[in-house]
Structures are given as C-alpha cells and as structure tokens.
C-alpha cells in the first residue's frame with residue numbers, strides 16, 4: 633500500500649498533510665504532520681499541485697483559502713468538526729450588528745463561511761496574543777467557550793463575549809480524571825488543551841495547544857506526561873520522545889471525525905481526485921483577509 637501511495641503521489645504531483653489527531657498509519661504515510669496552523673503554513677509553501685489533507689473539513693478549507701491555485705482533496709468528505717458547526721454565518725452577522733464596535737475573533741475551527749464574516753482568525757496557540765492586539769476593546773470570540781475562558785483570564789483589559797460552542801472530545805476530561813492521574817503518576821506533568829473545561833485547566837500543570845504540548849514534552853525535565861487532548865497526539869509524542877512516557881488523561885478520548893481517514897481513503901483520494909474542496913472566489917478572498925490579519929497580530 634505504501635508503495636502504491638508513493639507511486640500515486642508522483643503521478644498526481646501530490647503531497648499528503650496530516651493532522652496530529654489522525655490514526656498512526658495515516659500519520660506515518662504523511663509527508664508532514666502538524667496542528668491546524670502548521671498545516672495551513674505548509675500548504676502555502678508546498679510545490680506540488682495537489683494537497684491531500686488528512687484531517688477535518690475546516691482544515692482542508694483553510695488550505696484552499698491559503699493556496700487557491702492548488703487542488704485540495706479531503707479523503708473523507710463527511711469528516712467534519714462538530715465544534716466548527718456550532719457557529720454559523722447568520723448568527724455571527726447578527727452578533728456583529730448587535731455589537732458594531734466589536735471585533736469577531738474566530739478560532740480556526742470554524743467553517744470558511746464564518747471566517748469570511750470574521751475580522752480575524754486565531755489558533756489555540758496564539759488566541760491570547762491576537763485578542764490582546766486587535767484594535768478594539770470589545771471582542772466576540774468564537775466558537776469555543778473554554779478557549780474563550782482561557783483567553784479572558786489572560787486578557788482582562790478586553791470586554792470579551794464568548795460564543796457557546798465546545799469540543800465534545802475535550803469536554804469529556806474531568807476533574808476526577810486529573811485527581812486520579814495525580815495519584816497514579818505522582819511525578820508526571822499533566823498538560824491539557826485550552827478546549828478542556830475551566831476546572832480541568834485550573835488543576836493541570838500546564839495548558840498548551842497541540843504544538844505547544846510537543847514543544848513542552850521536549851523541553852521539560854519530566855519523564856512522564858499525562859496528556860489532556862485527543863489521543864492521536866500520543867503517537868507523535870512517543871515517536872519524538874522515545875525516552876519519555878506519555879499517558880492519556882482518563883480514558884483515551886477519540887474524535888471520531890479525525891479517525892475516519894484511513895490509508896485506503898487516502899489512496900482513493902489520490903486515484904479518483906476526491907473529494908475536491910471548492911469555495912467561491914469571494915468567500916476565499918474574505919476568509920483570507922481574516923487569516924492574514926492573524927499573522928499581523930501575532
């Protein structure tokens with residue numbers, strides 16, 4: 633299968649990019665593995681004409697916005713993100729009308745239509761910086777309320793209105809999970825994602841985006857880590873730090889959308905050029921402005 637995929641990549645002038653939450657087999661055949669921001673950055677630089685994005689739909693849309701001249705394929709068309717679907721364009725426009733002095737700051741986990749009506753985008757790694765630097769006192773932050781709570785705490789000078797969305801995967805980690813992990817692994821460092829509930833964030837040793845977790849695992853003197861994010865990240869953590877131990881916080885938490893992509897679906901995507909992401913030019917243009925502003929404010 634690996635050989636066949638290599639041959640197809642060459643034939644189609646394609647590159648495979650995979651998110652950190654993908655199944656290990658898909659991570660292993662990818663040319664690059666990273667978080668959503670890293671995938672977006674790489675999409676801009678690649679020389680291949682086709683990008684096979686192994687992740688969820690908003691990630692493939694972001695790659696298309698950044699590189700509209702490329703063909704972007706999502707191997708599983710119904711790999712969506714329930715968090716992204718919690719914010720829709722119509723409600724965002726209404727919020728903007730209600731608070732005309734507010735800036736809409738959208739997490740990358742939003743649909744391209746929502747990005748197109750947002751003032752600026754952010755990631756979990758730079759949300760705090762973006763919110764601090766936007767030229768408005770009032771901010772409408774969407775869609776994740778836990779990430780919003782995290783930002784609010786660190787940027788008290790802004791008047792931040794949180795959207796009511798959440799990631800069902802990160803929401804499952806509990807205070808009980810943290811307490812049990814402390815008992816079982818008293819020397820381990822507990823690091824969690826800012827999409828986790830506030831009570832879980834408060835009990836953890838550190839709060840990091842997925843790329844922040846990878847960096848922390850390398851730099852920390854700890855030998856054991858408890859990871860509070862989607863379990864797919866453990867594969868990369870273990871591969872990059874073979875001398876350290878990594879455990880999921882509580883039971884391993886799966887994002888079923890991230891697990892839909894398989895080696896077979898990647899092969900099919902290459903063979904049949906499916907499923908191509910198509911976005912109207914004017915939506916691409918507007919969404920790109922919000923993404924470019926993010927770079928400006930960090």
Ligand code: SF4
Pocket residue numbers: 688712713714715716741799800801802862887888889890
């Ligand atoms: S882990 Fe959460 S935020 Fe990420 S794709 Fe799955 S549902 Fe969306």
